[in-house]
Amino acid sequence: MAQENYDSRRIDGKSLAGKIEAQVRQGVEKLKGEKNVTPGLATILVGEDPASRMYVRLKHKACERVGIHAEDRNLPESTTQEELLGVIRELNSRNDVHGILLQLPLPKHLDSKAAMLAIDPAKDADGFHPYNMGKLLIGEEGLVPCTPKGVIRALEEYNVEVQGKHAVVVGHSNVVGKPMAAMLINRNATVSVCHVFTDDLKKYTLDADILVVGTGVKHLIREDMVKEGAVIFDVGITEENGKVYGDVDFDNVVRKASLITPVPGGVGPMTIAILMEHVLTAAKNA
Numbered sequence: 159m160a161q162e163n164y165d166s167r168r169i170d171g172k173s174l175a176g177k178i179e180a181q182v183r184q185g186v187e188k189l190k191g192e193k194n195v196t197p198g199l200a201t202i203l204v205g206e207d208p209a210s211r212m213y214v215r216l217k218h219k220a221c222e223r224v225g226i227h228a229e230d231r232n233l234p235e236s237t238t239q240e241e242l243l244g245v246i247r248e249l250n251s252r253n254d255v256h257g258i259l260l261q262l263p264l265p266k267h268l269d270s271k272a273a274m275l276a277i278d279p280a281k282d283a284d285g286f287h288p289y290n291m292g293k294l295l296i297g298e299e300g301l302v303p304c305t306p307k308g309v310i311r312a313l314e315e316y317n318v319e320v321q322g323k324h325a326v327v328v329g330h331s332n333v334v335g336k337p338m339a340a341m342l343i344n345r346n347a348t349v350s351v352c353h354v355f356t357d358d359l360k361k362y363t364l365d366a367d368i369l370v371v372g373t374g375v376k377h378l379i380r381e382d383m384v385k386e387g388a389v390i391f392d393v394g395i396t397e398e399n400g401k402v403y404g405d406v407d408f409d410n411v412v413r414k415a416s417l418i419t420p421v422p423g424g425v426g427p428m429t430i431a432i433l434m435e436h437v438l439t440a441a442k443n444a
């Protein structure tokens with residue numbers, strides 16, 4: 159059987175990220191030339207979790223590509239809450255650090271809510287501070303969570319109409335689902351938010367014009383659960399035997415989608431590109 163070619167339906171997150179990074183690189187050059195300011199990002203990683211280390215490394219590599227100065231604060235697993243807050247306060251006070259990223263999850267003995275609250279909202283590159291989250295909810299999108307912002311950017315790039323459309327968000331996490339729902343509401347979509355306690359998930363997903371899935375459940379979304387012509391963003395990552403899987407059964411769902419992101423090479427690279435944009439924005443505003 160001949161393999162059908164669905165390439166035109168695939169949202170190429172890598173090339174979109176490349177486009178955003180090229181714009182950031184120009185902005186960084188301009189800021190250096192005009193104000194002699196080099197944007198700086200400090201990442202804080204507590205402990206040695208290999209996945210977290212890899213994500214931090216990806217962010218540092220992106221900084222290198224766009225000309226942002228990156229500082230790596232790798233703290234031992236035994237770090238106390240007071241010590242962590244001390245590092246955050248030091249970074250808050252430094253004028254060569256414009257963005258602070260506290261890599262999550264933190265070891266269990268640390269209070270991540272209190273730590274995020276300690277980050278200067280103006281340096282909150284992740285957009286996780288309650289002040290920035292609150293602004294997002296009232297329609298003021300400054301520093302907002304990078305992953306849902308990447309989805310919005312892709313919708314814009316591909317000229318997908320959002321107003322009046324039924325957008326279904328699966329997963330209600332603070333980093334993806336909730337801010338994603340807020341951004342879609344801000345753009346006048348009709349938004350349904352589904353999660354582990356939703357019964358009859360399929361009833362909602364089948365009606366979705368735009369479907370954003372971030373649950374971490376491998377291949378949760380099957381072909382029979384999506385509407386013909388849907389625009390689908392897969393924000394899930396499950397690692398199994400060195401392979402990465404999304405929340406969407408891409409190979410089969412692609413037949414019904416009009417646009418769809420793969421994993422890897424979809425939303426992940428866009429997340430990092432938006433993070434770079436945020437550090438530049440924070441440096442401009444400083």
Ligand SMILES: Nc1nc(=O)c2c([nH]1)NC[C@@H]1CN(c3ccc(C(=O)N[C@@H](CCC(=O)O)C(=O)O)cc3)C=[N+]21
Pocket residue numbers: 213216259260261262263284304395402421422423424425426427428429430
């Ligand atoms: N404070 C905080 N901010 C974050 O932004 C944050 C975090 N904590 N904790 C963990 C998650 C995860 N995350 C990813 C970013 C990019 C890819 C990415 O680019 N992935 C590549 C694949 C990379 C590979 O597997 O080699 C892709 O999808 O193509 C993945 C995951 C950011 N996170």
